[in-house]
Amino acid sequence: MAEKDTSNKKIRVLLAKPGLDGHDRGIKVIATALRDAGMEVIYTGLRQTPETIVNAAIEEDVDGIGVSILSGAHMTLFPAILAQLKKQGVDDIVLFGGGIVPNEDKEKLEKAGVKKVFTPGAPIVEIIDFVRNEVGRNRADEKIM
Amino acid sequence: MSSGTLLQRFEAGDIRALARIISFVENQEDGYRELLSRLYRKPRHAVRIGLTGPPGAGKSTLVDSASRKMLKAGNDVCVIAVDPSSPFTGGALLGDRVRFKEETQGGRHFFRSMASRGSSGGLSGATDNVALVLDSFGFDFVLIETVGVGQVELDIVNNCDLVAVVLVPESGDAVQTLKAGLTEIADIFVVNKADRSGADRIVTDLTSMLMLRSGQKTHPTVAKNPNIPVISTDAVHETNLDELVNYFDSLIADRKESGEFDVRRRRQVLRKVSRLLQHRFMTETLQRSSSKAEIDRAVDSILAGKDDPYSTADRLFSETNLAPQSC
Numbered sequence: 223m224a225e226k227d228t229s230n231k232k233i234r235v236l237l238a239k240p241g242l243d244g245h246d247r248g249i250k251v252i253a254t255a256l257r258d259a260g261m262e263v264i265y266t267g268l269r270q271t272p273e274t275i276v277n278a279a280i281e282e283d284v285d286g287i288g289v290s291i292l293s294g295a296h297m298t299l300f301p302a303i304l305a306q307l308k309k310q311g312v313d314d315i316v317l318f319g320g321g322i323v324p325n326e327d328k329e330k331l332e333k334a335g336v337k338k339v340f341t342p343g344a345p346i347v348e349i350i351d352f353v354r355n356e357v358g359r360n361r362a363d364e365k366i367m
Numbered sequence: 368m369s370s371g372t373l374l375q376r377f378e379a380g381d382i383r384a385l386a387r388i389i390s391f392v393e394n395q396e397d398g399y400r401e402l403l404s405r406l407y408r409k410p411r412h413a414v415r416i417g418l419t420g421p422p423g424a425g426k427s428t429l430v431d432s433a434s435r436k437m438l439k440a441g442n443d444v445c446v447i448a449v450d451p452s453s454p455f456t457g458g459a460l461l462g463d464r465v466r467f468k469e470e471t472q473g474g475r476h477f478f479r480s481m482a483s484r485g486s487s488g489g490l491s492g493a494t495d496n497v498a499l500v501l502d503s504f505g506f507d508f509v510l511i512e513t514v515g516v517g518q519v520e521l522d523i524v525n526n527c528d529l530v531a532v533v534l535v536p537e538s539g540d541a542v543q544t545l546k547a548g549l550t551e552i553a554d555i556f557v558v559n560k561a562d563r564s565g566a567d568r569i570v571t572d573l574t575s576m577l578m579l580r581s582g583q584k585t586h587p588t589v590a591k592n593p594n595i596p597v598i599s600t601d602a603v604h605e606t607n608l609d610e611l612v613n614y615f616d617s618l619i620a621d622r623k624e625s626g627e628f629d630v631r632r633r634r635q636v637l638r639k640v641s642r643l644l645q646h647r648f649m650t651e652t653l654q655r656s657s658s659k660a661e662i663d664r665a666v667d668s669i670l671a672g673k674d675d676p677y678s679t680a681d682r683l684f685s686e687t688n689l690a691p692q693s694c
Contacts (some may be wrong), residue, residue, distance in 0.1 A: 230484065231394045232457065257458040262482045267465035274469055281478055282464075283386040312383075365372045366391060366398055367405070 233261040234284040235353060238270045240303065243293035248320065252288065252349060259350045272302040279315055286337075286357035291321040296331065296339075304335045316357045320344065374402070377504065382477065385504050389479055392500055393493045403496060406503040413502040414619055415509045417523040418557075419489060419549070420533030422515025425559040427466035428602040429533060429611075430512050436612045438473035442507040445477035447497055449490050451514045452482040459483070463512060477501065488522030489513035495526050495639065518548035525635055528628060529618055531611075533557045534573075536565035544569075544576040553595060554622075555614055561599035561606065573597045594621065652683060 237253050239246055246268060256263045264282050266275070279287050291299055296319075303317060320340035323331070328339045338352055373391070376384035392399050418426050427448060434444045448463035459482035467478055479497070486492045490513055498509050513523050524530055532553035544550055556573050558566055574597050596614050600607040622628040653662070665683075668674035 231390075231396070232482075234390075253460055257453065257460045258456055260453075260456045260458045262452075262459045262461060264461045264464055264480050266467075267462075277469075278464060278478075280383055281386050282480055283390045310383075364387065366388070366402060367372055367374045 233286075233353065233357060234264065234282065235261055235286045235288055235357065236264045236266060236275070236279045236282055236284040237288045237290070238266045238275045238278070239268045240270050240272060240275060240289055240291065240299045241293055241295050242269060243291060243295070244268055245292045246290070248292065249288075249290040251346070252290070252320070255346045255350060256353060259354070261353065272299065272306040275303060276306040276310055276312065280310065280312065284315060285361060286316040286318060286353060288353075289317070289319040291319060291323075294322070296321055296323050297327055300331050300336050300339075301334060314362045318352065318357070320349075374405070380505070385477065385500070386479070389497050389500055392496045393481065393491070395493070399496075403499065406499055409503045411499075411502040413498075413506050413509050414529070415498055415502075415511060415527045416615055417511045417513065417527035417530045418533055419513040419516050419520075419523045419530065419552075420557075420559075421517070421535075421538065424515070424533045424535050424538075425602045426512050426515075426533050427463040429531075429557065429559060429600065429608075430463075430510050431466045431468060432602050432605050432608045433612055433615075434476070434508075434510055435468065435470045436608055437508055438470045438476055440612075441474055443474040443476075443505060444508045444510065445479070445501045445504075445506045446510045446512065447479055447481055447494060447501070448512040449481045449483055449494065449514050452484045454485070457484075474507070477504075477506070483514055486522070487520065489516045489520030490522045490526060494522075495635075498526065516549065518546060521548065521552050524552040525638055528622070528631060529554045529615065531555045531557050531615075533559050534569060535560045536563045536569055538569060541572040541575070544572045545579075550576065554618055555595060555611075556597040557611065558597065558599040559602055562601045562604070566599050570597050570599055594618070 235256055237249055239249055249265070253263045253265050264278070264284065266278055275287060275289070287303070289299070289303065300317070300319065307313075307315065307317065316337045317335065318338045318340070319336060323339050323341055328341065331339050337356060340349055373384045373387050377388055388402070392402065418430055420426055430446055430448065434446055437444045448461070450459055450461045450463060452459040461480035461482060464478060464480055470476055481491045481494065481497065483491045484493070490511070494511065498511065501509050511523065511527060513520065530552050532549060534556065536558065558570050558573070560566070577595050577597070598607060598611055598614060600611055602608065619628070665674060665679045669676060669679065
C-alpha cells in the first residue's frame, strides 16, 4: 500500500466486439499485445452494443476504444459508436478499430472520425505504436477542485 | 456540456466526473491527498463487501448476479474489480467486465476495473481510496472483487466490512479447509458452481472446520463463530443468489448490532494511519538523514564485514530527529 508522490498514469484502452460477430481471435491477439506493451486493457467481450461500449469507456475512464468488426457491419457500427460518443458529450476518447474493411470504407470511416482502421496484415508493432502515440493525447485537462 | 470543477460535477452526480476522479486518485496525481482529505470529511454510508477466492471460481459472475439483485431492490451499487498487473511489463488485461450485464431496473450502477499495479495482496494499493471516492459519491454498496487469490493474499479483509470467500467443488479436501490464511477471513463461504459433483462434500468440510474453530479464541481479524454461513450457489443460473444477498444483509445487520462493524472500521483506519506513517517515516529517514552515498558506504562496510545491517539501521534511525534524545 505504498503511497507514492508521483503520478502512475498508464494508457488505458477498452477493447470490444460490437454486434453479433463472434470471431474474437483477433481482438484477443491485440489485447495480449497491448498488455505486453505495458498498457491496461479492459476487454468487454462479445456482442456489445454501441451504448454499452461508450458507457463502459466512460466508467473505465479509458484513453481509447478499439473495436474489432469482422462481420461486414462496420459502416453501421463505427458510425453508431461515434454518434453515441457525441451524444454523451465525449470528445477526448480516441476510437480506432480493425477488421475486414475495404479501402474505400476505411477512408470514409477515417474521414467520419474513426482515428484509424487497421485491415488484415497490419503488423502488431504498428498497432502498438499507434496506441502509444495517438491514444491518450487529447485527454481534457480538467480542474479537480 | 459540463461546467465547473470535477469535484463540483462529482458532487452533482456526474458519472464522467466520478470516473475521472477515480483515475486521479488511482494515479496519485498532484493534489490527490488534498482531494481525499476533503472526501474523508464528507458524509458517507456505503457498506463494502469483498469477494475473494481462487482464479476461475466465478467471482465476477457472482458479483454481477448479486449486484443486479441489489439494484433491483432499489440500491445504488458499484463494483471495483481487480485483475493482476504484469510484474514484468506493468500491463494488465482486465477481463471482469466480460461477465457484466447491464441492469436497467432499480438503482444506479457503476463498474470499474482496476489493475493490481504492483500490490501482491489481491487488491491494488489504491483500492481503499477508490472505494472512498465511490462511497462519497453516494453508493449504498461497494462490491470489491479481488484478483484470483491463493492462500495468503488477504488485503481484502482490511478494506471491507464483510468478506465472502468463494470456492468451488474442486477447491480441495478437508485438510485444505484447515489451512491458515484464506479460510480465516471469511464472514461467509460461498461454494459456487454447485451444480458440479463434490459440492456437498466441500460444504460439509467447511462446516466441520467451522465447528472445530467455534469456541476457540481467535485473532481479532479472524471472523468469529458462530454465524459464518456456508452457502452453495450456481451464479450462472442464479441459484441461491437471493439467499446470498439476504445473508449479506443479515450479516451486516448482525455486525452493526454487535458493534463488530465499528470495531472493524476502527481497525482499518488505524492500520491506514500507521501504514502512511511508516511510509512517510521510511522515505524521510532515507532522504533526510543520509545521502545516497552514505547508505552506499554503510552497505560497503557490511559487505566488508566491518558493520552489520542492525547497527546500520539503528544509526540511521538515531540520526533522525525522531529518535529519543539521550540525556
